[in-house]
Each structure stands twice: as structure tokens, then as C-alpha cells.
Amino acid sequence: MQLTIITDLNKCVGCKSCQVSCKEHNTSGAFGPVPDDTPYQDPDGMWWNRILTMESGEYPNTSVLYLPKACMHCYDAPCVPVCPTGASFKREDNGVVLVDYDSCIGCQLCMWACPYGVREFDEEAGVVKKCTLCIDRIEDTTLPEHERQPACVQSCPTHARTFGDLDDPNSEVARLVAERQGFGLLPELGARPSVHYLPRRPAPSLLDAETLETAMEERY
Amino acid sequence: MRPATPLLVLTIGQGLAGGITVCLAALMWMGRLAPGEARILVLIALGTAAVGGMGSFFHMHNLKAARYVMRRLKTSWLSREALTTALFGGLLAVLAIWTVLDAAGISSAGYRIVLAITASAGFVAMWVTAMLYATIPAVLSWHTPATVLNFMLVGITSGVGLTAGWVSGAPDLWIGLAIWIPLTAVVKGLHWGHFRRAHGQIRAETGTGLPFSPYRLQDTGTSKPPYRTQTQVWPLIHPALLRIVQLWIVFWLFVVPLGGVLLWQTAGWSGGRWFLPVGALLGVIAERWLFFADATHSSRVFFVDEPRRAPQVPLTGGASRTGNPT
Numbered sequence: 001m002q003l004t005i006i007t008d009l010n011k012c013v014g015c016k017s018c019q020v021s022c023k024e025h026n027t028s029g030a031f032g033p034v035p036d037d038t039p040y041q042d043p044d045g046m047w048w049n050r051i052l053t054m055e056s057g058e059y060p061n062t063s064v065l066y067l068p069k070a071c072m073h074c075y076d077a078p079c080v081p082v083c084p085t086g087a088s089f090k091r092e093d094n095g096v097v098l099v100d101y102d103s104c105i106g107c108q109l110c111m112w113a114c115p116y117g118v119r120e121f122d123e124e125a126g127v128v129k130k131c132t133l134c135i136d137r138i139e140d141t142t143l144p145e146h147e148r149q150p151a152c153v154q155s156c157p158t159h160a161r162t163f164g165d166l167d168d169p170n171s172e173v174a175r176l177v178a179e180r181q182g183f184g185l186l187p188e189l190g191a192r193p194s195v196h197y198l199p200r201r202p203a204p205s206l207l208d209a210e211t212l213e214t215a216m217e218e219r220y
Numbered sequence: 221m222r223p224a225t226p227l228l229v230l231t232i233g234q235g236l237a238g239g240i241t242v243c244l245a246a247l248m249w250m251g252r253l254a255p256g257e258a259r260i261l262v263l264i265a266l267g268t269a270a271v272g273g274m275g276s277f278f279h280m281h282n283l284k285a286a287r288y289v290m291r292r293l294k295t296s297w298l299s300r301e302a303l304t305t306a307l308f309g310g311l312l313a314v315l316a317i318w319t320v321l322d323a324a325g326i327s328s329a330g331y332r333i334v335l336a337i338t339a340s341a342g343f344v345a346m347w348v349t350a351m352l353y354a355t356i357p358a359v360l361s362w363h364t365p366a367t368v369l370n371f372m373l374v375g376i377t378s379g380v381g382l383t384a385g386w387v388s389g390a391p392d393l394w395i396g397l398a399i400w401i402p403l404t405a406v407v408k409g410l411h412w413g414h415f416r417r418a419h420g421q422i423r424a425e426t427g428t429g430l431p432f433s434p435y436r437l438q439d440t441g442t443s444k445p446p447y448r449t450q451t452q453v454w455p456l457i458h459p460a461l462l463r464i465v466q467l468w469i470v471f472w473l474f475v476v477p478l479g480g481v482l483l484w485q486t487a488g489w490s491g492g493r494w495f496l497p498v499g500a501l502l503g504v505i506a507e508r509w510l511f512f513a514d515a516t517h518s519s520r521v522f523f524v525d526e527p528r529r530a531p532q533v534p535l536t537g538g539a540s541r542t543g544n545p546t
């Protein structure tokens with residue numbers, strides 16, 4: 001089993017709801033981005049899920065791309081074997097890569113080994129932290145079934161994010177990756193990320209005049 | 221990559237101690253080392269190793285977990301580094317105690333054997349540390365055999381440089397230095413070439429995996445220099461500063477020691493040998509800082525922004541670039 005998240009880059013509107021809900025669920029508090037004692041500063045600090053904004057193409061054919069970036073829960077996670085204490089590990093039963101804070105010495109070697117820059121150093125605790133795929137939610141049997149998913153997936157207003165088992169060929173995530181040419185980032189570095197993205201279509205589908213007319217009438 | 225002070229102290233201290241010990245062993249086996257000189261040098265090596273050890277101590281941010289550090293000897297070069305560096309430090313301490321307490325024993329076969337084992341342990345410790353850096357594919361600048369060569373050569377050159385100040389009657393040492401210093405300079409040049417190529421690989425469009433280039437990064441996801449929580453990246457060094465630091469390294473690590481060797485051996489001025497430790501120390505500190513500060517990590521593709529270009533829309537009617545009325 002390999003649990004993962006698939007993001008449809010056509011649907012992501014860069015609202016950062018997933019970034020904020022991850023922060024709220026996992027890393028708020030004293031290490032928050034806008035702590036109470038200095039509230040008038042730029043948001044800073046630890047974020048396990050960061051949404052990049054990129055402008056692409058040449059004027060006048062430009063567009064904006066949003067790229068949510070968190071731990072890719074790699075099949076061959078390079079952050080795991082480099083860890084001297086065994087604090088970084090990949091779960092055999094569901095493929096989630098986790099950090100045991102009690103045995104992490106904060107050497108940050110795993111941050112260097114991760115090709116994606118998604119591990120973050122917690123200066124307060126002296127340990128490295130990262131996306132856990134909300135392991136506490138997905139394994140919490142007291143939660144209703146539909147809530148047993150990562151906070152970012154649950155909060156996405158456009159349903160751009162889908163959570164599931166990539167190794168199960170019948171799962172929704174496996175179907176999306178297979179049918180929509182899902183791809184992983186920086187494949188040349190050999191980490192085999194399980195997190196995939198669905199590529200943007202080059203242009204929006206064209207509407208004929210009649211459909212457009214009807215849509216406008218319905219709306220206005 | 222953020223050049224963390226404990227890492228600079230650790231790698232410089234370990235390299236100096238390893239270099240001094242290797243040099244000591246060579247001189248001892250050639251019969252060129254006086255007991256008084258051996259005593260000073262072993263103590264200097266122990267001192268630099270201890271300073272390096274302190275560096276590794278302060279690089280751990282959660283000391284409660286330090287007892288687990290050798291758990292992953294099978295896969296982690298850092299576990300192996302902890303083991304080999306501790307072994308080297310222990311052997312060096314035994315050697316230092318022997319040197320101080322039993323001056324007469326220095327010429328014995330037993331002492332020579334212990335010194336040879338200590339020097340081998342120092343060599344292995346330097347090699348393991350170098351492998352730790354060279355085997356991380358994500359740090360594009362370091363992922364090359366030149367990193368291993370660079371660590372070994374710079375460590376030994378700086379160690380030999382430090383030794384040369386205290387060894388007055390070692391006629392063979394300067395021959396070694398005259399070969400070793402230019403060799404180190406060539407490897408350093410190759411290494412810097414690799415750093416520049418790694419730097420050139422990083423463009424925003426390679427990070428997206430999508431074909432609609434060019435990409436211009438507008439928001440790095442609420443991260444900003446100096447990237448407090450993401451120490452694998454570091455604000456780019458200004459090209460002028462890079463040039464100055466490289467010139468500093470060439471001058472102190474290579475030109476000054478070679479000049480000292482020439483003054484010492486050809487002009488017969490024995491004071492020239494003090495150029496070597498001074499040059500080695502000032503050069504190696506800058507060399508190690510640049511090794512970290514200029515290293516390119518693959519995740520930089522998500523932090524880069526290509527240089528701003530002039531707007532391609534004609535600006536008229538008093539509109540500024542930002543669209544605000546002027």
C-alpha cells in the first residue's frame with residue numbers, strides 16, 4: 001500500500017486553503033507564522049505544505065500555475081537511509097514517511113537529502129518535521145469515515161486534491177494518474193515520489209457561440 | 221546551503237587533525253621528527269580534533285537523542301562518521317598521553333605503530349566525512365568524486381601547512397608541499413567548475429515538470445531569505461563576493477604557503493615556514509565557508525526567480541510598472 005495525494009493542476013486556484021489548514025492542524029502555536037507577540041510581520045516559520053505561484057509562457061500567452069508542494073512520500077525516499085538515528089522511516093504497511101521526534105537529533109542531513117526541500121527545521125524543538133499525511137487523522141477510527149483524510153484534501157474548495165492508495169489499481173488516485181498522465185517532480189533525482197500532479201491542459205476548452213449565449217443568459 | 225558554524229568547525233578541525241597526524245606519521249617513519257616537535261604537534265592535533273568534536277556536539281539540536289546516533293551504520297554516512305571520528309579522537313588521545321608521559325618511548329617501534337594506526341584512522345575519518353557530502357544527489361554541487369578528493373587534499377594540505385611551522389629540520393617536507401599544494405589547487409579548480417555547472421542547472425521551469433516555459437516564480441509559498449526553517453537553501457552569493465572569496469582562498473591556501481616554501485628553501489629564510497600555518501588556517505576557513513554557502517540544492521528550483529525583464533506592454537498615460545497612477 002502507498003498512500004498519496006494527487007493534485008489536479010487544472011483545478012488548483014492557489015487559494016492556499018490547504019496550506020493554511022495544514023498549518024492549523026499540524027504546526028500552529030508558538031511556532032506559528034504570525035505569533036501573537038509580533039503580529040505585524042510577514043508570515044514566516046514552519047509550513048509543511050507550501051503553494052508556489054508561477055507565471056508561465058510569454059506575453060500575451062501567459063497564465064498562472066499554482067503548485068502545492070509538501071512531502072512526496074517517495075517510494076525510494078532518500079531522506080530515510082541517510083538518517084543516523086533511524087528517526088526518519090517509511091512505514092511498511094502504508095508507505096507514509098514519518099519522523100520520530102524522540103530519536104531525531106536535528107542534524108538536518110535528511111533536509112539536504114530530500115530533493116524537494118519539503119522538510120522543515122523546528123528551531124524550538126531542535127528536530128526536523130514534515131508532512132505526515134495527517135497520519136493522526138487517517139488512522140483515527142473515532143472520526144467518521146469521510147473525515148479520515150489529510151486536512152489539506154478535506155479543505156480544498158475545488159476538489160483539486162485526491163487522497164488514496166496508489167498501489168491499488170482500482171483506487172481513484174491510481175485511475176487519475178493512469179488516465180490523466182499524472183507526473184512526479186524532479187524524476188531525474190531518483191526518489192520516485194508517490195505524490196503526483198495532473199498536468200494542466202494547454203488551453204481551456206472552446207465554447208461555441210450558442211452555449212456561451214445560454215450560459216450568459218442563465219447567469220445574468 | 222546555510223554555512224552552519226558547528227559544521228565549519230567540525231570539518232575544519234577534523235581535516236587539520238587528520239592532516240597533522242598523517243604528516244607526523246610520514247615524518248616519523250622517515251626518521252625526520254625530533255621528540256620535542258612530536259610532542260607539540262600531537263597536542264595541536266588533539267586540540268584541533270577536540271574543537272572539531274565540539275562542533276559536532278553543537279550541531280546536534282536535540283541532545284537527548286544523541287545516544288541513537290550510530291543506529292544506522294548500515295546506510296548512514298553520518299552514523300559512520302560518528303564512529304570513525306570518535307575512534308580517531310580516542311586514538312589521538314592515547315597517543316598524546318603516551319607522547320607527554322614517555323618522551324623516551326617516542327622512538328620505540330610500539331609508538332610508531334600506534335602513530336601509524338592513528339594516522340590511518342584520521343585518513344578514514346576524513347574519507348567518511350567526505351563521502352557523507354559526496355553521496356547526496358540532491359546537493360548538486362557536492363555530488364561528485366571531486367568532493368572526496370577536495371576534502372582529502374585540503375585536509376592534508378592544511379594539516380601539513382600547520383605542521384611545517386613547527387618542524388625546523390625536515391628537509392623532505394618542502395618537496396612534498398611543492399607537489400601537494402599545486403595538486404590541491406587543481407582539484408579545487410575542478411570542484412569550483414562543478415559548482416558553477418550545478419548552479420546553471422537550476423531554473424524555475426525544471427521544477428514544474430511542465431512544458432509551458434518560461435516560468436517566472438511569483439511566490440515561493442511563504443518562504444523568504446534567509447529561509448530559517450529550510451537550511452538546505454541559502455540566499456545566492458553575489459558574484460562579486462564570490463570572486464573575492466575565491467581569490468582569498470587561492471591567495472592564502474596556495475600562494476602564501478608556496479611563497480613560504482620558496483623563501484624557506486631557496487632564500488634560506490627559516491621564518492618563511494611560518495607563512496604555511498597562517499596561510500593554511502586563513503585559507504581553509506574561507507574554503508569551507510564557500511563549500512557550504514555556494515552549494516546548490518535541487519530544491520532551489522522552487523526558490524529561483526529568473527532576472528526581471530522590462531515590461532513588454534507599452535506604458536502610457538502616466539501608469540507606472542505596478543499599474544499605480546503616478
Ligand code: SF4
Nearest residue numbers: 071072074077079114
Ligand atoms: S519528499 Fe523528501 S521528505 Fe518526503 S519522502 Fe521524499 S525525500 Fe523524504
Ligand code: SF4
Nearest residue numbers: 083104105107108110
Ligand atoms: S534531522 Fe533527525 S530525522 Fe533528519 S537525519 Fe537527522 S536525526 Fe534523522
Ligand code: SF4
Nearest residue numbers: 012013015016018156
Ligand atoms: S486548497 Fe486546493 S485549490 Fe487551494 S491551493 Fe490547495 S490544492 Fe489549490
